[in-house]
Amino acid sequence: MRALLLRDLILAIRAGGGFGLGLAFFLIVVVLVPFSVGPAPELLSRIAAGALWLGALLACLLSLDRILALDWEDGTLDLLATSPLPLEAALAIKALAHWLTTALPLVVAAPLFGVLLNLPAPGFFWLTVSLLVGTPALSIIGAFGAALTVGLKRGGLLLSLLVVPLYVPTLIFGAEVARRGAEGLDATGPLAMLGGITAGTIALMPFASAAVLRMALK
Amino acid sequence: MMLRVKDLTVARGGLPVLAGVSFSVDAGQAVMLRGPNGSGKTTLLRTIARLQDPVAGQIECDPDQVAYAAHSDGLKSMLSARENLRFWADVYGGGDVEAALEAFELSRLAERMAAHLSAGQRRRLGLARLLVVKRPIWILDEPTVSLDEASVALFANGVKAHLATGGLALIATHLDLGFAAERFDVSAYRATAEAVGLGASDEAFL
Amino acid sequence: MSIWEYANPVKFLRLSERVLPALWVISFACLAIGLIWGFFFTPDDFRQGSTVKIIYLHVPSALMAINAWFMMLVASLIWLIRRHHVSALAAKAAAPVGIAMTLIALITGAVWGQPMWGTWWVWDPRLTSFLILFLFYIGYVALWSAVDDPDSAADLTSMLCIVGSVFAVLSRYAVNFWNQGLHQGASLSLDKETNVANVFYHPLLFSIAGFVCLFLALVLYRTGTEIRRRRMRALMAREVRHA
Numbered sequence: 001m002r003a004l005l006l007r008d009l010i011l012a013i014r015a016g017g018g019f020g021l022g023l024a025f026f027l028i029v030v031v032l033v034p035f036s037v038g039p040a041p042e043l044l045s046r047i048a049a050g051a052l053w054l055g056a057l058l059a060c061l062l063s064l065d066r067i068l069a070l071d072w073e074d075g076t077l078d079l080l081a082t083s084p085l086p087l088e089a090a091l092a093i094k095a096l097a098h099w100l101t102t103a104l105p106l107v108v109a110a111p112l113f114g115v116l117l118n119l120p121a122p123g124f125f126w127l128t129v130s131l132l133v134g135t136p137a138l139s140i141i142g143a144f145g146a147a148l149t150v151g152l153k154r155g156g157l158l159l160s161l162l163v164v165p166l167y168v169p170t171l172i173f174g175a176e177v178a179r180r181g182a183e184g185l186d187a188t189g190p191l192a193m194l195g196g197i198t199a200g201t202i203a204l205m206p207f208a209s210a211a212v213l214r215m216a217l218k
Numbered sequence: 219m220m221l222r223v224k225d226l227t228v229a230r231g232g233l234p235v236l237a238g239v240s241f242s243v244d245a246g247q248a249v250m251l252r253g254p255n256g257s258g259k260t261t262l263l264r265t266i267a268r269l270q271d272p273v274a275g276q277i278e279c280d281p282d283q284v285a286y287a288a289h290s291d292g293l294k295s296m297l298s299a300r301e302n303l304r305f306w307a308d309v310y311g312g313g314d315v316e317a318a319l320e321a322f323e324l325s326r327l328a329e330r331m332a333a334h335l336s337a338g339q340r341r342r343l344g345l346a347r348l349l350v351v352k353r354p355i356w357i358l359d360e361p362t363v364s365l366d367e368a369s370v371a372l373f374a375n376g377v378k379a380h381l382a383t384g385g386l387a388l389i390a391t392h393l394d395l396g397f398a399a400e401r402f403d404v405s406a407y408r409a410t411a412e413a414v415g416l417g418a419s420d421e422a423f424l
Numbered sequence: 425m426s427i428w429e430y431a432n433p434v435k436f437l438r439l440s441e442r443v444l445p446a447l448w449v450i451s452f453a454c455l456a457i458g459l460i461w462g463f464f465f466t467p468d469d470f471r472q473g474s475t476v477k478i479i480y481l482h483v484p485s486a487l488m489a490i491n492a493w494f495m496m497l498v499a500s501l502i503w504l505i506r507r508h509h510v511s512a513l514a515a516k517a518a519a520p521v522g523i524a525m526t527l528i529a530l531i532t533g534a535v536w537g538q539p540m541w542g543t544w545w546v547w548d549p550r551l552t553s554f555l556i557l558f559l560f561y562i563g564y565v566a567l568w569s570a571v572d573d574p575d576s577a578a579d580l581t582s583m584l585c586i587v588g589s590v591f592a593v594l595s596r597y598a599v600n601f602w603n604q605g606l607h608q609g610a611s612l613s614l615d616k617e618t619n620v621a622n623v624f625y626h627p628l629l630f631s632i633a634g635f636v637c638l639f640l641a642l643v644l645y646r647t648g649t650e651i652r653r654r655r656m657r658a659l660m661a662r663e664v665r666h667a
Contacts, residue, residue, distance in 0.1 A: 003308030007297070014296040075290025082267050082286045083309050083351075144587065148580055152570050161566055162584065165559040166591045169598040176602060190601070197594065208587050215579035218270040231573055233661050420658035422509055423433050423651065 001085065001093055008097035022059045022102045023109055029055035030113040041118045048117035049127055049178035055113070056106045056131060057138060057171055063102045064142040065159055067094050068150045068213075077150070081217055087210035095136075095143040095206070103135035119182060126181020130194060134174035137198040140205045141166050147213040169197055219245040219283065219354045221266070221386060226275035227409065228258060228265045232420045234273055234409035235261055241402055243386045245354070248377060248397070251390040253404035259390040260288070262404060263359050266388065285353040289360060291344030295333030299324055299343050302332055306347050313350030321379075322346045322372055337364040345373055348380075356380060356387040362395075370395065431508035433651045440644040447644065451637030458631030466624055478536045480628060484635035485528035489557060492522030492639065496564070497589050500582035510647065512578035513654065515585065516568055517646035521639060523561045530554055549596075549603045556595050560588050574654060 033051045034044060071077045080090050110131050111124045119127065145163035149155035173194040180187040222242040227234050235258035243249045251259050265272050266279070267286035293302050303315045319325045322342040332340060341364050348356055356377070362370050374395040377387055389395075430436045462480035499515035502508060533551060534544045545551065567584055571577035 003305050007294070007301075007305045010301070011294055011296055071292075073290075074292055074294070075288060076292040076294075078269060078288060078290075079286065079292040079306070079347075080309075081269060082281070082284060083306075084282060084311065085309055148567065148584060149570070154570060158563075158566055158570050161559075162563040165556055165563060165588070165595070168556055169591065169594040172595075172598040172602045193598075193601070205587075208583060212580060212583045215576055215583070218576060231661075232575055232658075420654070420661065423655040423658045424662075 001089055004080075004085065004090060004093045005097055008094060009101065012097065012101040022063050023105050025062055026055050026059040026106055026109060027113065029058055030116055033117060045118040045120050045182075048114060048119040049123055049182045050175045051117060052110050052114060052119070052127060053131070053134075053171060053175040053178055056103075056110060056135065057167060059106055060103055060135065060138045060142065061160055061163060061167075063098070064146050064163065065149070065156050067098050067143050067146040069146070069155065072150045077213070077217060081214070087213055088206045091143050091147065091209045091213065092140070092202075092206040095140040095209075098142065099136055099139040103131075103139055107131040107135060120184075122184050123178060123182030126187050127178040130174045130177035130181070130187075130191065133177075133191065133198055134170050134194050137170045137194075137201045138167060140201050140209075141170070144205050144209040144212065147209045147216060150213065150216050170194065173197065219384060219386065220279070221355055221388065222276075222278040223266065224276045224278070226262075226265070226277065227273040228261045228270075229273045230258065230261045236404055236407045237274075237409040239275070239404070239407045243388055245384045245386055246381050248381055248387040248389060248399040250395075250399050250401045251388065251404055252392070252401055253390075257405050257408065259404055260359055263288075263357050263388070263390060267357050279355055283353055284355045284357055285348050285351045286357045287344060287348055287359065287361060289363065291340060291347070293332045293340055293343060295331060298329050298331055299335065300328040302343060303346060303350050307350040310351040310353070313352045315350055318346040318349035321349055321376055322369075338366055338369055341365055342369055342372070345376065349376065354385040356385065356389070358387065358389045358391075360390055360392075362391055362393050428506070428508070431506070431510050433510055433655070436510045437648055437651060440648055444641060444644055447637050447641040451634050451641055454630050454634030454637060456634075458627050458629070458634050462624070462627035462631060466627060473539075475536060475539050476624070478532050479624065480631040482529060482532040482536060483628060484632045485525045485532065486554070487632060488635050488639050489522055489525040489529050489554065491636075492518050492525055493557065493560070493585075493589070493592070495643075496522065496585050500585040503578055504582050504586075509578075509654070510651065512582065513650040514643060514647045515581070516578070517650050518643045519561060519565050519568070521642045521646070523558070523565065525635075525639070526554060526558045526561060530558065547603065549600045552599045552603070553596050556599070557592060560592055564588065574657070 030052065033047070033055075037043060037047065068077065071080070081087060107128060111119075111128055114124055114127060142163055145159050145166070148162055149159045152158060173190045176190040177187045177194055180190065220242060224240050226239040227237045228239070229235065239262065241249065251262070253259050261270075263286070264270050266277055267284055268277075268281045269286070292306075294305075297305070300315060300319065303318055307313045307315050316325070319328050322345060324339070324342060324346060327335060327339060332343065335343065341361075345361055348358075361373060365373060370393060374397055377389070377395065378397055380387060389399075430439055459480055463477050466477070468474045468476070496515040496518050499511045499518070503512040503515065530551070533554075537546065538544050564581055564584060567581050568577055571580055
């Protein structure tokens with residue numbers, strides 16, 4: 001398992017684009033927000049938390065097909081499926097690698113981008129916390145979507161279409177935590193829900209993803 | 219250690235391609251699968267490797283003893299030859315990477331990225347993977363594609379050494395590898411168009 | 425004689441051909457009674473005026489939009505557990521009908537909302553949930569059409585349906601929570617079921633029965649089409665191999 005995690009991390013670093021592309025996309029989304037709604041500081045500070053969550057989610061979505069597509073093309077998935085490593089574990093590890101290489105940089109960068117959107121001071125802490133708790137769910141749900149669309153010709157667009165509805169609860173609770181935090185309200189309620197969703201998906205989704213991947217490899 | 223297949227029916231895309239296939243391979247034995255393109259060799263091998271379900275019949279072999287190698291090698295072009303082997307050795311619980319590199323004359327290329335290897339060298343690296351996974355049952359689909367004569371001889375030596383240590387191999391190939399091996403022609407087991415009752419998924423609709 | 429006998433496509437076709445004409449007649453009769461009675465022979469609501477009458481389209485289609493997904497969930501489970509092809513094809517056949525029902529519910533809702541709330545759309549929990557359901561339907565249909573092999577398409581869509589159902593329920597609660605955070609209670613949503621008076625209630629029952637029968641008829645009919653399509657595919661595959 002450690003070997004698979006290390007390999008995915010090394011590949012992400014060597015191939016480039018692992019950390020960089022997602023972050024750059026996140027930055028672009030954040031920059032586009034004032035262009036589309038206007039530069040008024042009070043408006044920006046009101047929508048900052050939500051806009052940052054949306055940007056992070058889109059950046060995450062963009063890189064999902066990398067979780068499995070390359071391994072499918074070069075036959076690694078077939079070999080992994082016949083290896084002693086259970087597919088459930090392999091998918092959980094690959095989701096973890098995706099989180100480490102794509103989502104974690106977003107979490108780190110989000111407060112910096114928050115400055116651009118005039119995020120209120122108490123919001124920085126809650127935004128970081130909510131992203132830290134919520135993004136693992138995005139990665140692990142994304143691995144399920146990647147397994148569903150592995151080997152399909154127009155997989156990329158379809159993947160987004162399938163995954164976005166599954167992201168709704170995470171986005172709602174995550175953005176709610178950040179927004180309440182930014183407004184100085186108590187955010188522990190939605191944070192607990194967000195944590196619950198993340199814990200639930202980490203516990204259950206690898207099994208669904210592995211079942212789907214076995215079906216897709218046939 | 220043996221591999222036995224009894225009355226096996228395998229399907230591709232919902233249609234049976236081979237029906238009633240029975241054979242067995244004993245320890246120390248190699249069997250060459252023959253048959254024209256599209257006759258179902260790959261489907262048969264994938265079924266025996268448990269990558270897809272058989273339509274009917276039994277496969278008697280422990281899936282945890284099988285090493286499967288197909289057209290695509292599962293090599294990462296951004297990893298060096300040694301790193302590629304190291305990864306599979308770790309996943310399968312540690313074989314000797316250096317010995318495997320040596321056996322396929324890749325030691326000199328060990329530090330090179332797989333992206334910079336030639337097709338034949340990549341193929342050799344893919345076959346070297348079989349040595350590090352340490353599994354007795356080899357199921358190989360066209361292992362000699364894009365290998366030159368010298369490399370085929372290397373591969374044949376690898377198979378012979380594997381058989382000598384009590385392993386067994388089921389190989390789909392058109393080449394004569396130059397060692398004693400039984401041949402098994404799958405075209406004799408082609409599922410005929412009229413054949414119904416084999417359990418294919420489309421049959422319910424006929 | 426067990427119900428699983430009709431898992432055989434041929435028997436299923438024979439049964440559905442016998443049942444379908446009656447279903448069409450019943451559904452159109454119920455719809456005609458419900459809609460005509462509802463539109464022309466019920467009094468206007470004292471508060472909502474004649475706009476209330478869109479209830480005869482809105483409520484049944486909303487009901488069927490959810491029930492269609494539920495039917496797909498059950499059919500998907502049957503396919504995964506018992507591998508009956510008819511079940512998978514019935515789920516496939518129900519999805520576009522479900523999309524249509526969701527669209528009718530959304531559009532009639534907007535038409536109703538405009539005079540009532542002064543706006544075509546509010547992000548009320550119920551409305552939002554239906555929009556999310558609509559997205560789930562679209563993803564499901566898109567996945568069916570993207571996978572070539574019918575059996576693995578059935579496998580994958582079934583798993584999507586099951587996982588999607590869990591997330592749809594989660595979204596429903598999430599949306600409830602989210603909207604309260606914004607709107608301080610759902611003062612805009614109407615609790616239709618408890619508010620409906622008897623005069624409106626009886627034609628509504630007819631209309632609902634009509635929608636249920638219409639849904640069944642459409643799904644049976646479309647399942648028949650899918651079965652024939654698979655049959656053609658099987659025959660052609662045999663033909664090609666024979667040549």
